[in-house]
Amino acid sequence: MRFLLLFIGLLVASTPLLAQGRALPPKLIVQITVDQLRADLIERFSTGFSEGGFRLLMTQGTWFRNAEHRHANTETVVGHTTLSTGADPAVHGLIGNNYLDTHLPPPAPTKSDTEDKGIVLDVSDALHFATQDPHSPLVFPDGSHSSPKDGRSPRDLLVTTIGDEIRLSRGEAAKIFGVSMKDRAAIGATGHAGTAYWYNTDASTFLSSLFYLADYPQWVHDWTMQELPARYAGSGWELLYPEANYAFADYDDQPWEKDYPGWGIVFADHLYPDTSNAYYQAFLETSPAADELTLSFAKAMIAGEQLGEDEVTDYLAISLNSVDYIGHTFGPSSLEAEDNLKRLDAQLADFFAHLDEAVGLGNILLVLSADHGATEVPDYMNARIGTNLQLFDYDQVEQAPAVQKFKALYGISDPISHYTSPWIYIDHALLQSAGADPAKAKALIATTLRSLPGLAWVFEKERIALGNLPDTHLGGAVTANFLPSRSGDLYPILSPGWFMKDPDPLAGASQHGSPYAYDRHVPVFFMGPNIPPQTVHRKIQTVDVAPTIAAYARTRLPSGTTGRMLPEVLD
Ligand SMILES: [Zn+2]
Incomplete structure (x- = not known):
């Protein structure tokens, strides 16, 4: 009898080993979406990468090198939502960053949050942003609300997300969260359940709307009161590593880069001005600061909401946007884009180490992909290989x-x-x-x-x-x-390589949104207990990501899913 008790005790003590054998769903699912991370960019800019960032995913996870978005309009909200739902935009409903909706009364236009919406040549009252909802005003830290026109919610999202399904399957004990600089990315990735947070330049912090909450937990106030966004004032964005580590060290000053007054196109000029400068927040976005702030907020969220602390699976969607803002401004082939990716790698290494300490990587399913790729600046292509793109x-x-x-x-x-x-x-x-x-x-x-022509x-x-x-x-x-x-x-x-001329003088140098390989091809990584380290060259599609997470987490499929479960992750 004494022997039997001892044996049972050993079984209990070895629970983590059972978890390794996939007896239990993970305590936490972290789904990271890097905005505009074209699949080739990781290796192209990998000189100097640490062991704990992208390399951890490449060596310890299952790396799908031939993943594509199969929809035509490769824009932010479309891709984030396809990754969270396993559905095509024809089914999930968020077919573009803007559209008209014959089922909705025309909302008033809003001036806020105008970046990266695609090209809008004719804005009138009827145009609708994908996450706009006058019934869900923003909630500011002091408890006041925004005007209805700035309201945001997943009202237009027609299907459930993986976060929604985890909540439906596990109940209120399953904590569901999302964070991004962009409202449409946070909402598309998170869905209806839980709380999506996105950055608000007026409040200099991450906010949500009345759809998700009425007031903020203390950890949000604590993060806001640190005033981290203001701390960049007076400092500069410098190269992380010595110049020898950079493929684009000699190409800092390229004529097609977008020269925003006060930010410039060479590193010597990338100096954060005083916070009173009208473009201060824009420069935070067009630099690694955006990702640093997002990951800082995510860390505060993990601690404040105790994500991954109990056996009920929690879900955290993180959307990182510096790659996109910088790609638009300087092009994906620029010294700025290269340094930013090295900095993102270092930030991911720090974040993964933080996850390991806070929750344990053995308890986490980590998924990383991108909402779309990136189109090269036509003049860059013309200069490099003699094309005639316009x-x-x-x-x-x-x-x-x-x-x-x-x-x-x-x-x-x-x-x-x-x-x-x-x-x-x-x-x-x-x-x-x-x-x-x-x-x-x-x-x-x-x-x-x-x-x-074109x-x-x-x-x-x-x-x-x-x-x-x-x-x-x-x-x-x-x-x-x-x-x-x-x-x-x-x-x-x-035609491939072309994109629309944007009449906005503040529009960037580069775009995305085409149905071609450079905008469709994205990385997909899965890393977690019982997922083998391997590289897969079979073609998969981004609609396959959410059903694979659902199978791993033992939930129902999101309602619009048409993707396949990936056997390399599950078998
Ligand atoms: Zn973009």
Whole structure:
């Protein structure tokens, strides 16, 4: 008897070993999404990487090197939400950073949070941001609320996320959180359950909205009162390592980099001004500071909410945005992008060490991917390999003689109500009131587009709805991005390497959002108990990530999932 008791005692003591054998779901799932991390960039900039950052995932995790987003509109909210739901945007509903929604009353426009929304040539009251919700104002630290127009929620998200499913499966004891600099990234990754936090430049801290909470726990106030964002004032962004570690050491000063006054295009000029400077917060975003702040907030959240402390699986979505802001400003092939990735690697190493200390990596499923890749600056490509890539100037369509003639004939200023990448919306009401046939106007715009250099394909809404597209990856990608109530009348697709010229003088040097390899190809890593260290070259898709997490966590599949469970992670 005494022997038997001793034996049972040994079994209890060896529970961590049982956990290694996948008897238990993880205590914590951390799903990191790096905004604009094209798959090749990790190795391209890896000189000087530590052992504990990306290399930990590359050597200890399962690394899918051939993962792609299969939807056409490779934008922030679209990719984050596909990774959290396993659904195509046609099903999860967040088909772009902006769209019109025929099911919604037109909300008022908002001036806040205008970066990286894609190109918006015609903003009117009807245009809708993917996470905009006038019923869910922001909650400020002092308890006051924002105006309804700045409200944010997952109202437009039509399916459940992995966080939602963990809450449904485990109840309130399962803590669900998300954090990002960007509202649409935090909300798309987190979903309906739990709390999504995103950065607010007016409050200089991470906030949420009334959809998620009415007031803040003490740890949020404590983090805010440290005033970490203000501490960068007077310091500079310098290279992390000696110049010999950098592929782009000789290319700090490239003519196509976006020269924001006060921030410059060379490291000597990257000096954070005083906090009273109107662009102070913008410079925090266009530098490694954005990720440092996000990960600092995530650490405070882990401690404050006691994530991973009990046996009930918790979920934390972290979206890191410096790679994206810097890629837009200086291009993905720049010394700034290279140094930022080395700094992100060091920050991840620090964060993984923190997770190990706080929760134990043996209790955590760690997933890392990207919401989309990155398009090179056309002039960079032209200079390096002699291509003739250009920016597509949408003004050419409006100035085309046939379009001008049509406008004069019916006495209308513009047959298009909105162009917000990637969709063109025809102004049906205006055309009908002027006695014009909207179908003819649409055909005219499509014909005009097709006649212009740099334009590869134009797909009409009716064709997409009927499945009348080429049986190619391009046709499939457009279909995966199509939701009749939100999609526009025309989907123009530029030739590879081209992107739309943005009339905004503050627009960056580079974009993303195409259905081509450089925007679709992203890394996918899984690391956790019983997941073998291996490199996988089989093609997988980002819709496969959420069902694999669901299987690992023993939950129901998110409601819109069409992806496959990845056997390399689960078998
Ligand atoms: Zn972006």
